[in-house]
Amino acid sequence: MYADPIDEAAARSEQMIAVALANRTKPQMVFTGDCHWCEEPISSGHFCSPECREDHERMVRAEQQRKLS
Numbered sequence: 001m002y003a004d005p006i007d008e009a010a011a012r013s014e015q016m017i018a019v020a021l022a023n024r025t026k027p028q029m030v031f032t033g034d035c036h037w038c039e040e041p042i043s044s045g046h047f048c049s050p051e052c053r054e055d056h057e058r059m060v061r062a063e064q065q066r067k068l069s
Contacts, residue, residue: 031044037053037055038052
């Protein structure tokens with residue numbers, strides 16, 4: 001006997017989610033209690049402000065460009 005199409009779709013969706021989770025990249029930053037850019041104490045996240053996050057992203061992009069050159 002065949003399963004209901006809705007049950008098959010749900011099972012396939014769960015399978016795709018499991019595969020996506022298994023293949024995701026590991027986080028590169030770990031919470032340390034300090035801003036990753038200016039080392040200011042923080043209670044959550046990785047950066048103390050959007051400006052610090054943007055500065056860090058610019059630095060990472062610049063390093064990637066240097067590697068390509």
